[in-house]
Amino acid sequence: MTAARGRAGRLLATSDLHVAYEENRRIVADLRPGSDDDWLLVAGDVGERVDDIHWVLELLAHRFARVVWVPGNHELWTPKRDSVDLRGVRRYEHLVDLCRGLGVLTPEDPYPVWEGEGGPVTIAPLFLLYDYTFRPDGTASKEEALSAAREAGVVCTDEFLLHPDPYPSRDAWSRARIEETERRLAACDPSLPTVLVNHWPLVREPTRVLRYPEFALWCGSERTADWHVRFRAAAVVYGHLHIPRTTWHDGVRFEEVSVGYPREWRQYGLRRGTLRQILPAPEPVSD
Ligand SMILES: [Fe+2]
Numbered sequence: 001m002t003a004a005r006g007r008a009g010r011l012l013a014t015s016d017l018h019v020a021y022e023e024n025r026r027i028v029a030d031l032r033p034g035s036d037d038d039w040l041l042v043a044g045d046v047g048e049r050v051d052d053i054h055w056v057l058e059l060l061a062h063r064f065a066r067v068v069w070v071p072g073n074h075e076l077w078t079p080k081r082d083s084v085d086l087r088g089v090r091r092y093e094h095l096v097d098l099c100r101g102l103g104v105l106t107p108e109d110p111y112p113v114w115e116g117e118g119g120p121v122t123i124a125p126l127f128l129l130y131d132y133t134f135r136p137d138g139t140a141s142k143e144e145a146l147s148a149a150r151e152a153g154v155v156c157t158d159e160f161l162l163h164p165d166p167y168p169s170r171d172a173w174s175r176a177r178i179e180e181t182e183r184r185l186a187a188c189d190p191s192l193p194t195v196l197v198n199h200w201p202l203v204r205e206p207t208r209v210l211r212y213p214e215f216a217l218w219c220g221s222e223r224t225a226d227w228h229v230r231f232r233a234a235a236v237v238y239g240h241l242h243i244p245r246t247t248w249h250d251g252v253r254f255e256e257v258s259v260g261y262p263r264e265w266r267q268y269g270l271r272r273g274t275l276r277q278i279l280p281a282p283e284p285v286s287d
C-alpha cells in the first residue's frame with residue numbers, strides 16, 4: 001500500500017459503486033486512501049453478484065485501514081446465474097460471512113469508534129431496508145401506494161429480485177431490522193456522537209427531488225425520521241438515490257455519497273468526487 005505522508009487519517013465514504021458496469025470497475029480500481037489511517041464507509045449497492053461484491057470489498061480492505069459496509073438493495077437481490085442462489089436473510093448472512101473473512105465490518109458487528117480527527121465518534125452501520133411508508137400524496141396504505149406507483153409506471157426491481165425470506169414481506173423484514181437497530185443505538189455510549197450509515201436515507205426530505213416521486217416508496221421509512229437527533233448524529237451517510245449532495249436536517253449533515261450508473265455520472269461529471277470526507281467535518285459545500 002502506498003499513501004501520502006504527513007496527513008492525518010480521515011473518515012471517508014462512498015456508495016452505489018455498481019461494478020456490473022465496466023466503467024465503474026475502473027473507478028473502484030482507482031479508489032485510494034490519502035493516508036494509511038483513512039477509514040472507508042461503503043453505503044451499499046456495490047453490485048449484485050457475490051463475486052463482484054467480494055472483488056470490491058477485498059480490494060478496498062487491502063487499501064484502507066478499516067472498511068465498514070452496509071448492504072444496499074442490489075446486494076440483496078438474488079439474480080439469475082449468480083454463484084450463490086440464497087434468498088433474503090440467508091443471502092444477507094452469507095454476505096456478512098464474506099465480510100468477516102475480509103476483515104470488513106457490517107451491521108452485525110459491535111459498532112467501532114472513530115478515534116481520529118473529529119472523533120471520538122461511534123460509527124453505526126445500519127441495515128434498515130424500507131417499509132413503504134414514503135407514500136405518494138393521497139394514498140393511505142402500502143397497497144394504495146403501490147397501485148398509484150404502478151399506474152405512474154414506477155416499479156422498483158426489488159419487487160422481483162429482493163426476496164424477504166423467511167419474512168412474509170420486505171416491510172416486515174424492515175420493521176424487524178428497525179426495532180432491533182433502535183435497541184442497539186439506544187444502548188450506545190450516550191457521551192459519544194454517532195455517524196449513522198444506511199443505504200436508504202433516514203429522512204424523507206432528500207427523496208423530494210426524485211425525478212419519479214413514486215420511487216420514494218422503495219427509499220426508507222417514516223419510523224427513522226428523528227433518529228439523527230435521538231442518536232446524536234454528527235453526520236448521516238447514505239446512498240441509493242444516485243443524487244450525490246449534502247443536505248442539513250435539524251442541523252445535522254446528511255451526505256448522499258453515491259457514484260451511480262455511468263449514464264448518470266457521465267452527465268453530471270462526478271462533481272462530488274468518488275470519496276466523500278465525513279470526518280473531520282469538511283468546509284461546507286453548497287449544492
Ligand atoms: Fe444504487
Ligand SMILES: [Fe+2]
Nearest residue numbers: 045072073240
Ligand atoms: Fe440502492
